[in-house]
Amino acid sequence: MINDIYREKEISGCGLSAYMDESGRRTSGDDIIQSIALLHDRSNGLGGGFAAYGIYPEFPDSYAFHLFYDDGASQVTCEELIHASFHIRESGPIATRKAFGIGPSPIIWRYFVDPKEEILERAGLSADDFVVREVMKINKTIEGAFVFSSGKNMGAFKAVGFPEDVGDFYRLDEYRAYMWVAHGRFPTNTPGWWGGAHPFTILDWAIVHNGEISSYGINKRYVEMFGYHCTMMTDTEVMAYLFDLLLRKHGLPIETACAILAPPFWDLIAHMPEEEKNYYTTLRMVYGSAMANGPFAIVLGSRDMMVALNDRVKLRPLVAARKGSIVYVSSEESGIREICPRPDTVWMPRTGEPVIARLQQEAAS
Amino acid sequence: MRISAKGLHYRTLNEKIHHLVDSGAKSLHVTHVNGQRYIGGGLQGDIRLTLEGVPGNDLAAFMDGPRIRVKGNAQDGVANTMNAGEVIIDGNAGDVLGYGMRGGRVFIRGSVGYRVGIHMKSFEKQVPVMVVGGSARDFLGEYQAGGIILVLGLGLAPGEPIAGYMVGTGMHGGVMYVRGKVEDWQIGREVKIFELDEADYKTMRPHLRAFARAFRLDLDEIMAEPFLKMIPYSKRPYGRIYAY
Numbered sequence: 001m002i003n004d005i006y007r008e009k010e011i012s013g014c015g016l017s018a019y020m021d022e023s024g025r026r027t028s029g030d031d032i033i034q035s036i037a038l039l040h041d042r043s044n045g046l047g048g049g050f051a052a053y054g055i056y057p058e059f060p061d062s063y064a065f066h067l068f069y070d071d072g073a074s075q076v077t078c079e080e081l082i083h084a085s086f087h088i089r090e091s092g093p094i095a096t097r098k099a100f101g102i103g104p105s106p107i108i109w110r111y112f113v114d115p116k117e118e119i120l121e122r123a124g125l126s127a128d129d130f131v132v133r134e135v136m137k138i139n140k141t142i143e144g145a146f147v148f149s150s151g152k153n154m155g156a157f158k159a160v161g162f163p164e165d166v167g168d169f170y171r172l173d174e175y176r177a178y179m180w181v182a183h184g185r186f187p188t189n190t191p192g193w194w195g196g197a198h199p200f201t202i203l204d205w206a207i208v209h210n211g212e213i214s215s216y217g218i219n220k221r222y223v224e225m226f227g228y229h230c231t232m233m234t235d236t237e238v239m240a241y242l243f244d245l246l247l248r249k250h251g252l253p254i255e256t257a258c259a260i261l262a263p264p265f266w267d268l269i270a271h272m273p274e275e276e277k278n279y280y281t282t283l284r285m286v287y288g289s290a291m292a293n294g295p296f297a298i299v300l301g302s303r304d305m306m307v308a309l310n311d312r313v314k315l316r317p318l319v320a321a322r323k324g325s326i327v328y329v330s331s332e333e334s335g336i337r338e339i340c341p342r343p344d345t346v347w348m349p350r351t352g353e354p355v356i357a358r359l360q361q362e363a364a365s
Numbered sequence: 366m367r368i369s370a371k372g373l374h375y376r377t378l379n380e381k382i383h384h385l386v387d388s389g390a391k392s393l394h395v396t397h398v399n400g401q402r403y404i405g406g407g408l409q410g411d412i413r414l415t416l417e418g419v420p421g422n423d424l425a426a427f428m429d430g431p432r433i434r435v436k437g438n439a440q441d442g443v444a445n446t447m448n449a450g451e452v453i454i455d456g457n458a459g460d461v462l463g464y465g466m467r468g469g470r471v472f473i474r475g476s477v478g479y480r481v482g483i484h485m486k487s488f489e490k491q492v493p494v495m496v497v498g499g500s501a502r503d504f505l506g507e508y509q510a511g512g513i514i515l516v517l518g519l520g521l522a523p524g525e526p527i528a529g530y531m532v533g534t535g536m537h538g539g540v541m542y543v544r545g546k547v548e549d550w551q552i553g554r555e556v557k558i559f560e561l562d563e564a565d566y567k568t569m570r571p572h573l574r575a576f577a578r579a580f581r582l583d584l585d586e587i588m589a590e591p592f593l594k595m596i597p598y599s600k601r602p603y604g605r606i607y608a609y
Contacts, residue, residue, distance in 0.1 A: 038400050041375075268530065271550055314460060314479040314503065317441055332440055333459075334400025334419050346438065348459065348478050351503065 013186035014210035015042030015163075015331045016198075018299045019339075020179040020306040020357040023325040026054050029172025031339040032180035037164035038338040039331055042210075043184030045101060046192025048166035049158025051149075051199045051206035051301050052177035060153045062089050062112040063131055063203075068194050069107035070144030078138055078145040085134055086113035094157075099169035102161045106194055110155075128203055128248065132227070135202065139231040146195045146231075151204035154303065158197035166197070178359065181301045183208035190233050199301070200237040202228075202244050206301040209236040210331060211316045214294030222289035236298075242290055243300055254307055254356060260287040262312050262352035299329055304359040310351045320355045321346040327357035366390050371397035375421060379403055386412055400440070405433050405452075422459075425452045428469070441478070444471045447493070453579050457499070466493040466512065470572070473497050474580050479529070480504040485539060487511025496576045503529035506595070507553075510538040515569060515576075517587060518545040532556070533595050541595040542569055544587070552595065559594045 017035040021027065032050065056064055065082070069075040082088065089112040096108065115127050115134075123130055135147045149156035154177075157170040163184040167173075183198035190196060199206040213219065213235035220230045220238050226249065228241035239261075246257040260283050264272075269280045284291070295315030300307040308329040310318050321328045321336045321343035328336040333346060349355050366385065370378050378401045385393060391412060398404070398418035405414055405425040412431035419437050426445040438456035446465045457475035463482045468491040476499030483504065485493050493512035498519045505528050506514050518527035527545035534553030542565065547558060569592070577584040 041402070265530075267550070317460065319459075332400055332421065333438055334421060334440065337399055337419055348457070348502075351479070 013042050013044075014198075015039030015184040015335070016182065016208045016210050016297065016299055017328075017330040017335045018179070018181040018208070018301070018306060018308070019326055019328040020053075020301075020359070021326045022357055022360050024054070024178045024359055025325070026176035026178045027180075029167055029175055029177070029180060032182045033164050033167035033172060035330065035335045035339045036167070036182035036184055037162075039184060039335050040162060040164065042186065042331060043162060044186045045162045046160055046187050047158070047183075047185030047197035048161050048163030049156060049183050049185075049197040049199050049208070050163070050167060050170070050172060051154065051156045051179075051181040051201065051208070052172070052175055053154040053179040053204075053301060053303065054177045055155055055175045056112070056153045059089055059112040062114050063127075063150055063152055064155055065111040065113055065135075065147055066094060066149035066155055066157070067107075067109045067111070067138075068146045068148060069109065072107070074142060074144030075107055075109065078142050081134070081138060081142065082111060082113065085119050085130075086111075086115055088113050095171055095174075096169050097171055099161070099165045101165040102159055102169045105159065105169075132202060132244070136227065136229045136231075140229050148195060149201050149206075151201060151206070152303070154204055154206070154301070156199050156201045156206055158199065159194055160192050160197065179301055179306055179357075181206055181208055181299050181306070183210075187234070193233070195232050196234050198236060200232060200234075200240040202240050203248070204301075204303045205240050205243050205247075207236060207240045207243065207298055209239060209296055209298045211296035211298075211311065212294045213238065213292050213296060215292055218289050219292065239292065239296075239298060239300075242292070246287075246290065247302075254305065254354065256283065258307070258309050258352065258354040259283055260290050261292045262309060263291060264352065265312065297331065306357040308349065308355040310349060310353075312352050314351045318349055318355075319346065320349055325360075327355070329355055366392065367394045367396065369397050370395050370399070370401055370418070373401065375401040375403055379406065382414070383408070386410070398437075405431055405450075425450065425471075428452075438475070439473075444469070444493075444495075447471075448491075455580075460502075463493065463495050463512075463514075466495070467491055468493050470494045470575070471496070472576050472579050473499075476500045478502050480507055482506045482509055482512070482514045482541075484508045484510055485512035485514070487539060494572050496572055498576075498580065500525060500527045501529065504531050504534060505529065506533045506536050506539070506541045506556075507531070508535040508537070509533060509541070509597075510536075512539045513568065513572070514539070514541040515572065516541070516543045516545075517576075518543070518590075519582075519587070521545075526551075533597070536595070536597045537599070538597060540565075540568075542592050543595065544590050544592045547593060547595070555597050555599060556595045557598045559596065561592050561594050565592075565594055 091111040198208040216235040223241040297316035297318040400421040402421035423442040429448040432451040435454040439458040441459035460478035479502040496515040533556035
């Protein structure tokens with residue numbers, strides 16, 4: 001459990017890069033590491049991380065929990081909780097190798113788990129809701145234990161270090177994914193600790209962020225009303241919970257969720273046709289507390305979708321490109337060209353206008 | 366002289382460029398540029414740089430004299446506080462282009478990002494000029510204090526706006542010419558839209574001629590479409606901000 005006094009926001013430079021092959025073709029982590037390595041100077045070695053989708057085809061329907069433990073005692077306590085609520089299909093340490101610049105690590109463990117049916121029934125919750133609740137419980141109440149990944153057939157990998165070294169440490173060259181999301185951190189307001197590196201995840205959602213959520217306080221209190229607890233000591237975490245709430249719980253389309261997070265200014269709404277005016281006015285009234293203010297460029301990963309979004313006044317960089325079935329986004333065009341020298345198209349997304357890549361149906365099944 | 370930037374960190378590349386210039390090189394052709402920051406940064410004198418690829422942020426920052434040609438797109442912060450010289454970009458450029466620029470000229474064949482020309486300034490004969498072939502996004506000429514910004518809207522997709530929102534917010538000097546339509550609600554409260562007079566065409570013409578020459582475009586075609594002009598409405602829009 002983390003003392004509330006540390007729960008403040010971060011301001012950061014940061015770099016991000018991501019790509020999704022909409023055809024579902026999987027590639028090793030080599031390219032994404034190369035891309036984020038080019039953006040080395042955007043981060044300062046206090047956090048790097050990746051999310052990879054499609055990496056656990058041997059357990060596609062189990063939740064893959066990735067955990068940091070401070071010590072053996074926290075692991076024992078946490079495993080008791082996991083055992084009580086889940087069938088563990090397989091568990092073990094996440095394979096790492098000695099990597100340049102990666103200091104002493106916590107205990108890093110992986111569990112493939114299925115919630116116990118009888119417990120779900122007793123709790124009256126869907127499996128997803130139950131997992132969210134258990135993850136919150138572990139992160140909030142078990143000292144020294146942090147679930148940093150809890151989705152199916154996907155995983156987050158993060159550490160204190162430069163992202164390319166983090167990728168090497170977790171041996172990402174040995175995984176194959178149809179979507180890779182990477183982040184290099186430049187924290188200035190909050191501690192650089194393993195759990196504070198990006199991505200932040202809950203279920204299949206993984207989010208990386210360059211910027212600062214000035215509305216963190218109001219967003220945090222808003223998601224708390226729905227049972228989400230911010231425990232990672234940085235603002236980005238709240239974005240993952242906002243997306244889970246808007247997309248999974250409230251069933252909104254992604255375009256609507258993005259219009260809630262980065263809505264048009266009232267000035268612009270005033271000049272819209274009646275129907276659009278009503279739409280945006282309604283969203284701003286109903287979901288005012290979910291609006292994310294402040295500078296941000298984010299990438300959201302999920303099982304079948306990659307989304308990149310800028311804040312409303314473009315205070316952080318974001319470039320997108322497409323080559324065949326692959327959609328790329330990065331903080332800098334050079335981050336894309338490093339691994340895709342001649343894309344079919346390159347563009348700078350407009351503020352509040354999401355770049356969306358979708359896994360093709362046949363690949364998703 | 367040709368050099369390859371492949372795999373070079375920006376420090377190594379820029380040291381190399383400065384070293385070559387110090388030893389008398391007048392013209393450098395740099396291939397495989399990808400993301401290296403600060404190219405041409407603080408460089409002085411009559412030097413020509415040709416860059417193939419995508420140079421990194423702050424290209425030509427504090428540059429004082431050289432001419433740079435980019436055969437590709439540029440990223441953010443081109444010509445940051447540039448003092449003299451010329452940057453010609455064959456593709457698009459990113460955000461905060463010409464930030465605090467105080468002299469010289471920048472031509473972009475394609476479109477540009479947000480906050481372009483932010484706080485450009487001028488003093489007597491030091492008048493920075495920026496010509497954008499395509500469109501510009503929000504906050505064009507934000508806090509502009511001097512200099513000339515020209516946006517031509519060449520080859521825009523149907524319905525694509527030539528400029529975004531909050532154009533000229535906080536502008537208090539210089540001039541913007543836009544070859545297309547900008548509505549009153551798109552501009553900041555410190556600027557007003559005017560029709561051009563003879564003096565404006567006289568101001569624009571030499572820069573447009575040079576722009577057309579640089580990209581092999583037809584000057585008459587560019588001049589054939591109507592322009593509008595934006596200038597600050599008040600020299601000191603916030604003069605009384607602390608007076609209440």
